[in-house]
Amino acid sequence: MITCASITAIGRQVRKAMQAWAATAITLGVLAGIIAPAMAGGNRPVLTIYTYDSFTAEWGPGPAIEKAFEETCNCDVRFVALGDGVAILNRLKIEGERTKADLVLGLDTNLMVEAGKTGLLAPHQVSLKSLRLPVKWDDDTFVPYDWAHFAVVYDSARIKNPPTSLKALVEGPANVKIVIQDPRTSTPGLGLLLWMKAVYGDRAGEAWKKLKRRVLTVTPGWSAAYGLFTKGEAPMVFSYITSPAYHMIEEKTERYRAAIFAEGHYLQIEVAAAVKTGHLELARRFLAFMLTPGFQDHIPTRNWMFPAGPTSKPLPEAFGRLGTPPRTLLMTPEEVARNRKVWIAEWLRAMSE
Amino acid sequence: MTCHAIVRVAGRRRLFRSREDRSLTKRCPEAQRPWTALAGIVLVLLLPLGAAAGLLLMAGADDMAADTVLPDAYVWRVVRFTLLQAALSTLLSVTLGMWVGHALFRQGHMAGHGLVTRLLLLPFALPQLVAVLGLLAVWGRHGWVNQLLQALGMQDGISLYGLPGILLAHVFYNAPLVARLVHVRLAAMPTEYLRLAAQLGIPRRAFWRLVTWPVLRGILPGAALLVFMLCAGSFTVVLVLGGGPGATTLEVAIYQSLRFDFAPARALILALLQMVLTGTLFLLLRRLAAWPDTMAGLSPVAPHPHAQEHGARLIDGAAILLLVALVALPLAGIMQAGLAADLARLLQETAVWQALVTSLAMAAAATMLALMACALLLTSMAAPRGGVRTGAWPSLAEAVASLVLVISPVILAAGWFVLLARTDLAQERTAAFWLVSGINALMSLPFVWRTLAPAWRDLRQRHGRLCAQLGLSLPTRWRLVILPGLAPALGPALAMSLALSLGDLGAVALLGSEEFRTLPLLIYQRLGSYRTADAAGLSLILLLMVTALMLATERLARKGDIRP
Numbered sequence: 001m002i003t004c005a006s007i008t009a010i011g012r013q014v015r016k017a018m019q020a021w022a023a024t025a026i027t028l029g030v031l032a033g034i035i036a037p038a039m040a041g042g043n044r045p046v047l048t049i050y051t052y053d054s055f056t057a058e059w060g061p062g063p064a065i066e067k068a069f070e071e072t073c074n075c076d077v078r079f080v081a082l083g084d085g086v087a088i089l090n091r092l093k094i095e096g097e098r099t100k101a102d103l104v105l106g107l108d109t110n111l112m113v114e115a116g117k118t119g120l121l122a123p124h125q126v127s128l129k130s131l132r133l134p135v136k137w138d139d140d141t142f143v144p145y146d147w148a149h150f151a152v153v154y155d156s157a158r159i160k161n162p163p164t165s166l167k168a169l170v171e172g173p174a175n176v177k178i179v180i181q182d183p184r185t186s187t188p189g190l191g192l193l194l195w196m197k198a199v200y201g202d203r204a205g206e207a208w209k210k211l212k213r214r215v216l217t218v219t220p221g222w223s224a225a226y227g228l229f230t231k232g233e234a235p236m237v238f239s240y241i242t243s244p245a246y247h248m249i250e251e252k253t254e255r256y257r258a259a260i261f262a263e264g265h266y267l268q269i270e271v272a273a274a275v276k277t278g279h280l281e282l283a284r285r286f287l288a289f290m291l292t293p294g295f296q297d298h299i300p301t302r303n304w305m306f307p308a309g310p311t312s313k314p315l316p317e318a319f320g321r322l323g324t325p326p327r328t329l330l331m332t333p334e335e336v337a338r339n340r341k342v343w344i345a346e347w348l349r350a351m352s353e
Numbered sequence: 354m355t356c357h358a359i360v361r362v363a364g365r366r367r368l369f370r371s372r373e374d375r376s377l378t379k380r381c382p383e384a385q386r387p388w389t390a391l392a393g394i395v396l397v398l399l400l401p402l403g404a405a406a407g408l409l410l411m412a413g414a415d416d417m418a419a420d421t422v423l424p425d426a427y428v429w430r431v432v433r434f435t436l437l438q439a440a441l442s443t444l445l446s447v448t449l450g451m452w453v454g455h456a457l458f459r460q461g462h463m464a465g466h467g468l469v470t471r472l473l474l475l476p477f478a479l480p481q482l483v484a485v486l487g488l489l490a491v492w493g494r495h496g497w498v499n500q501l502l503q504a505l506g507m508q509d510g511i512s513l514y515g516l517p518g519i520l521l522a523h524v525f526y527n528a529p530l531v532a533r534l535v536h537v538r539l540a541a542m543p544t545e546y547l548r549l550a551a552q553l554g555i556p557r558r559a560f561w562r563l564v565t566w567p568v569l570r571g572i573l574p575g576a577a578l579l580v581f582m583l584c585a586g587s588f589t590v591v592l593v594l595g596g597g598p599g600a601t602t603l604e605v606a607i608y609q610s611l612r613f614d615f616a617p618a619r620a621l622i623l624a625l626l627q628m629v630l631t632g633t634l635f636l637l638l639r640r641l642a643a644w645p646d647t648m649a650g651l652s653p654v655a656p657h658p659h660a661q662e663h664g665a666r667l668i669d670g671a672a673i674l675l676l677v678a679l680v681a682l683p684l685a686g687i688m689q690a691g692l693a694a695d696l697a698r699l700l701q702e703t704a705v706w707q708a709l710v711t712s713l714a715m716a717a718a719a720t721m722l723a724l725m726a727c728a729l730l731l732t733s734m735a736a737p738r739g740g741v742r743t744g745a746w747p748s749l750a751e752a753v754a755s756l757v758l759v760i761s762p763v764i765l766a767a768g769w770f771v772l773l774a775r776t777d778l779a780q781e782r783t784a785a786f787w788l789v790s791g792i793n794a795l796m797s798l799p800f801v802w803r804t805l806a807p808a809w810r811d812l813r814q815r816h817g818r819l820c821a822q823l824g825l826s827l828p829t830r831w832r833l834v835i836l837p838g839l840a841p842a843l844g845p846a847l848a849m850s851l852a853l854s855l856g857d858l859g860a861v862a863l864l865g866s867e868e869f870r871t872l873p874l875l876i877y878q879r880l881g882s883y884r885t886a887d888a889a890g891l892s893l894i895l896l897l898m899v900t901a902l903m904l905a906t907e908r909l910a911r912k913g914d915i916r917p
Contacts, residue, residue: 095774218598349426
């Protein structure tokens with residue numbers, strides 16, 4: 001029977017429980033509000049660098065470079081990992097003038113014109129005397145920091161006859177899979193798109209439809225794709241001609257190799273630029289620091305690319321055994337900027353067939 | 354003349370404009386508008402309106418002209434894939450679910466029956482990410498099944514990328530749901546049917562044709578539509594298991610067109626297409642079937658006449674074993690993968706603790722908001738002087754409570770993401786926190802409403818007039834009568850809301866950032882950088898958190914239960 005007393009007593013209990021809940025919720029909310037800012041600290045200027053995730057990983061160059069720069073600058077370097085290269089450009093476009101970035105690091109030549117069009121980037125004012133690139137460089141906004149040709153990396157234990165040309169890759173058997181990246185977010189993904197365009201021209205759409213049979217999956221970034229490859233999910237991955245160097249040096253195995261294509265390989269030159277609205281002085285100091293051995297020393301054995309500037313030691317000998325592309329393919333930044341959206345729409349149509 | 358008639362006539366003759374209004378409404382309180390319910394409705398509608406404003410405003414500013422989006426073949430292929438995977442998932446789920454539901458009904462007295470039915474309730478309460486990771490642990494390239502196949506010499510094994518993985522995950526979620534619906538409906542069959550069939554010695558096939566199938570036929574369209582609607586709106590599963598542009602649904606395409614491209618025009622078109630699709634399905638569902646009450650009890654019926662037959666036992670046993678394996682293996686998989694992860698290291702990372710605290714705070718806020726909104730909307734059923742109102746207002750309140758079934762969380766998040774993108778609030782943690790809480794509150798509102806509304810209505814009918822007679826004020830009424838009376842229903846409602854908010858990835862995938870990160874987002878990011886061991890460990894933590902909170906809320910509710 002429901003008596004007045006029991007209603008009151010139980011109502012009191014439930015109300016206490018509700019109060020406890022409310023108290024817990026408020027405490028947790030306050031905690032969440034406190035903990036995060038407590039993590040940031042210090043009152044030295046903070047240099048915020050937007051970059052891609054494999055740069056800031058513990059095994060990447062980010063931590064070592066952060067330490068090296070902080071010793072000379074009396075500042076705090078904060079990396080913001082945004083996925084892969086194109087995501088950096090997308091973020092800049094979304095944030096506009098209110099961006100918190102002081103420096104963007106990880107775009108490549110394909111994105112330079114579009115990034116410049118945002119109007120957010122400042123001239124670097126850095127001397128490019130010590131630059132060492134396979135092509136000429138005279139841009140006044142972007143400073144290159146490393147370069148390498150793209151290549152399909154394969155597991156030689158599972159593939160005895162690797163493709164020797166892009167055409168062979170596209171028309172190969174469907175049961176031997178490759179992992180590729182999404183060109184909307186990833187610079188290697190965009191690189192493969194442009195490579196196919198450079199070789200096939202107007203017939204790139206049909207070529208993509210043929211390649212689609214061999215694609216295991218399309219990942220948003222390079223790290224996920226390479227992780228899938230090393231775990232054995234697929235015997236091929238789209239990566240860099242320098243990627244096998246990691247396995248040769250760190251894992252002491254020659255198992256993973258880069259396939260050399262007869263049509264030539266697309267070249268990636270990764271660049272960085274200072275943002276107008278941030279700590280401009282500090283950003284320019286970082287850009288100058290990028291072309292010194294303090295930065296470049298960490299590129300070959302942590303970013304696994306060719307350095308764009310001087311290093312204090314010669315390259316490890318494994319880098320000499322990587323194979324050389326017969327030709328270099330590279331589109332001008334203006335041509336890419338004009339056509340990127342249209343070519344990506346074509347890619348989407350071909351891949352969603 | 355009755356009061357209602359007075360009101361109707363007055364309305365027709367537009368008498369409400371005169372000074373008679375006030376005295377008329379005093380004498381005829383049913384004419385009063387429920388202002389609190391209106392407030393509730395407006396509050397709930399704030400989020401969708403903001404999202405719509407965002408998408409519409411920004412779509413205009415987009416440099417990609419909207420008229421190039423619609424003819425784009427990609428958009429239509431996405432629609433086609435959405436419908437295809439939903440149709441296939443529905444076919445598989447309904448077939449398996451019907452088979453198992455019937456098996457459970459027929460073997461109503463078998464050992465472990467209660468355990469199996471309780472197990473089948475589990476997938477729906479699991480956070481989607483946890484379930485997907487469990488499926489990967491069992492069926493993925495390095496999962497148990499492929500390891501077994503490799504040991505048996507088959508090198509190729511099965512691949513979960515793309516459509517197969519999506520179908521498997523959907524069957525994992527929906528087959529138990531259909532089984533439960535079928536089981537409940539069949540168990541509601543009058544026991545005389547079974548006894549009579551046993552007396553008359555009706556053979557199995559005839560029994561199916563004459564008794565079972567007509568009942569099933571009534572529920573299958575509704576169940577199929579429900580499953581189709583759920584699969585068409587599925588986000589997390591497709592996000593994680595989809596394999597590229599060829600395996601993208603509308604919701605994931607909306608997310609990608611904002612996260613990858615920032616193309617609000619395409620996002621708007623996709624959102625409209627998605628709303629048209631789910632809206633149509635929702636209306637069909639309401640027309641076709643009332644919501645089957647999945648919380649109904651399954652009291653044991655008379656023994657089924659064919660329960661002991663050899664053939665029947667074989668078929669039923671196979672069905673039950675299949676579904677139990679399908680459901681239990683991924684759970685075991687996530688336990689094993691989670692325990693294999695380096696939990697000690699994970700629990701020391703600041704990112705993990707931040708995500709944990711943020712998740713809990715956000716889930717608590719979302720639950721509070723959902724309860725507040727529900728409380729306001731419940732008053733739409735409150736006729737003055739303690740009666741229960743029926744008609745337009747309660748229907749409107751129910752429609753508003755179910756809004757999120759048509760306008761999905763991803764669309765809401767997309768609209769607000771676009772609205773805030775160019776403002777200072779874009780990276781503000783507080784804005785993201787309250788937005789995600791609000792969207793999650795909206796997401797759990799249908800469940801909270803469906804649990805609390807019948808209980809509230811019942812309570813009002815029993816005690817409403819007494820409270821009005823005693824002249825209890827509103828707070829007193831809530832304290833003494835409503836809260837204690839709602840307590841048994843409050844438990845499941847709270848638990849469901851907390852579970853949904855903790856495990857949600859849809860809203861936070863778009864609105865999250867480095868400053869505001871919940872546990873599901875962290876898991877998804879770890880999966881993306883291919884640290885699956887980390888992801889599995891964090892999923893285990895999420896699973897334990899959800900289970901603990903659900904058990905705690907159920908216990909709290911049971912304490913307040915006034916049944917002796």
